[in-house]
Amino acid sequence: MGVKGANMNVLQQMSGERPPLTLKGLQFREMFRWLSNSLGAKSRSQVLDAPVPVDNPTAPQGWASI
Numbered sequence: 001m002g003v004k005g006a007n008m009n010v011l012q013q014m015s016g017e018r019p020p021l022t023l024k025g026l027q028f029r030e031m032f033r034w035l036s037n038s039l040g041a042k043s044r045s046q047v048l049d050a051p052v053p054v055d056n057p058t059a060p061q062g063w064a065s066i
Contacts (some may be wrong), residue, residue, distance in 0.1 A: 021064035
């Protein structure tokens, strides 16, 4: 994840397959809430390595953009 002014090319090199996301404004609270909810959902999953649905952070009301 990058913030305004971040070098997205460097972040892309570090992130591998997934493109880095850019935080919308100062929505750190929303990003950390999403992260907490996502990790909580994964920890409650019953099947090892099963995909766990999470909210899309780049949705119109999300905290990130690509």
